[in-house]
Amino acid sequence: MNTPAFFDSLTEQKPDPLLELIAKFAADPRSGKIDLGVGVYRDETGRTPVMRAVKAAEHYLWETQESKSYIGPEGDPAFLRALALEVFGERHGGRLLAGIQTPGGTGALRLAAELLALDNRRKIWIGTPTWVNHQAIFAAVGLQVGTYRFFDIDKQAVLIDEMLTTLQDAAPGDAVLLQTSCHNPTGAGLSQQNWRDIAAIIASNGLLPLFDNAYQGLGRGPIEDAAGMIGVIETVGEAMVAVSCSKSFSLYRERTGAVYLFGDQQASLNKGVGNLASHARTSYSMPPAHGAAIVAAILQNPSRRQVWVDELREMRIRIAEIRGAAAKAFGQFHPELANIASQEGMFSLLPIPPENVRQLRAEHGIYMPDSGRINVAGMRVEDVASVAERIGPYLA
Numbered sequence: 001m002n003t004p005a006f007f008d009s010l011t012e013q014k015p016d017p018l019l020e021l022i023a024k025f026a027a028d029p030r031s032g033k034i035d036l037g038v039g040v041y042r043d044e045t046g047r048t049p050v051m052r053a054v055k056a057a058e059h060y061l062w063e064t065q066e067s068k069s070y071i072g073p074e075g076d077p078a079f080l081r082a083l084a085l086e087v088f089g090e091r092h093g094g095r096l097l098a099g100i101q102t103p104g105g106t107g108a109l110r111l112a113a114e115l116l117a118l119d120n121r122r123k124i125w126i127g128t129p130t131w132v133n134h135q136a137i138f139a140a141v142g143l144q145v146g147t148y149r150f151f152d153i154d155k156q157a158v159l160i161d162e163m164l165t166t167l168q169d170a171a172p173g174d175a176v177l178l179q180t181s182c183h184n185p186t187g188a189g190l191s192q193q194n195w196r197d198i199a200a201i202i203a204s205n206g207l208l209p210l211f212d213n214a215y216q217g218l219g220r221g222p223i224e225d226a227a228g229m230i231g232v233i234e235t236v237g238e239a240m241v242a243v244s245c246s247k248s249f250s251l252y253r254e255r256t257g258a259v260y261l262f263g264d265q266q267a268s269l270n271k272g273v274g275n276l277a278s279h280a281r282t283s284y285s286m287p288p289a290h291g292a293a294i295v296a297a298i299l300q301n302p303s304r305r306q307v308w309v310d311e312l313r314e315m316r317i318r319i320a321e322i323r324g325a326a327a328k329a330f331g332q333f334h335p336e337l338a339n340i341a342s343q344e345g346m347f348s349l350l351p352i353p354p355e356n357v358r359q360l361r362a363e364h365g366i367y368m369p370d371s372g373r374i375n376v377a378g379m380r381v382e383d384v385a386s387v388a389e390r391i392g393p394y395l396a
């Protein structure tokens with residue numbers, strides 16, 4: 001009798017396209033190649049350095065940490081308190097909050113998704129295009145994923161009316177995913193009026209907002225980047241927020257993040273966190289400690305915190321400079337790309353068909369995913385014009 005081979009019934013999984021792109025870039029021998037694909041911050045020398053504040057915190061931890069014994073599934077309470085103060089401010093929208101530490105922003109989103117499913121939510125609404133992992137995370141827990149068009153790539157403009165109409169028609173109890181700032185992959189920001197309109201519809205329609213907060217401080221500023229989210233929390237009363245420390249502390253591989261729940265009843269929030277903790281316990285038991293210890297050591301110490309605030313500002317200024325140059329250079333080929341200057345964070349989305357993306361890669365060694373998303377921090381300011389010259393003819 002033939003026994004089936006091990007895992008025979010499984011579907012073959014394609015490798016992650018971004019990881020494939022990184023491998024192809026590494027294997028490209030051309031000296032003028034340029035990587036606009038990878039989603040990490042790069043400095044003017046093309047490196048993703050360990051932040052000075054992080055080095056100082058690690059030094060402090062090395063000297064003072066006395067044990068690496070287990071923590072709990074909820075993680076480090078000092079980290080959760082310090083991060084909440086930094087992200088949401090002292091008033092945190094005038095609502096109560098409770099949180100749990102997670103393995104990065106992805107872990108935070110997955111845990112939030114599990115809680116939505118446990119809470120018998122039917123559906124989550126997501127604007128497109130969005131971060132490639134979003135749909136899969138929510139589908140994985142059995143939620144229906146509804147989509148609406150969020151951004152017109154050709155016009156480089158937010159489709160706020162389509163968004164508001166969709167949220168108007170969503171069923172009470174549905175969840176809505178919102179990116180707090182520095183939208184991945186479009187860089188598109190929302191105006192204060194947009195946020196007020198979104199908050200009003202979410203509140204009147206009884207929807208639950210889930211914020212993906214992965215880039216706070218890399219857009220207009222730490223407080224400015226959170227303002228829309230805080231306004232929604234204030235208006236709606238209940239919300240969930242997935243925070244990633246990967247970009248704003250440059251802690252990518254340390255897997256540092258948190259989920260916070262907002263509401264008016266501490267008992268409900270505690271129940272929510274209790275369920276998150278019990279899910280964590282059966283998945284990975286407890287989150288990795290090192291990154292959270294670093295963040296706490298930075299935020300709780302005024303001089304280390306100041307170093308971090310200054311570094312974050314340096315990153316923001318560099319991104320804004322590249323954006324200014326890119327808006328001019330790309331705007332010559334496609335006038336709407338002048339909007340790159342007012343977009344935020346690391347990403348912008350070029351109107352470029354996938355076959356042209358591949359041609360560009362083959363002919364010029366310029367690497368970006370098929371979507372046409374570019375990481376503006378992948379360029380040096382002085383190279384922007386020549387990169388745009390090479391990309392320009394391939395734009396739609």
Ligand SMILES: Cc1ncc(COP(=O)(O)O)c(C=O)c1O
Pocket residue numbers: 039103104105106107131179184212214244245246252256257
């Ligand atoms: C919008 C968005 N959310 C969440 C994440 C996940 O971040 P982390 O690396 O902390 O899991 C990313 C990472 O690229 C992202 O772009």
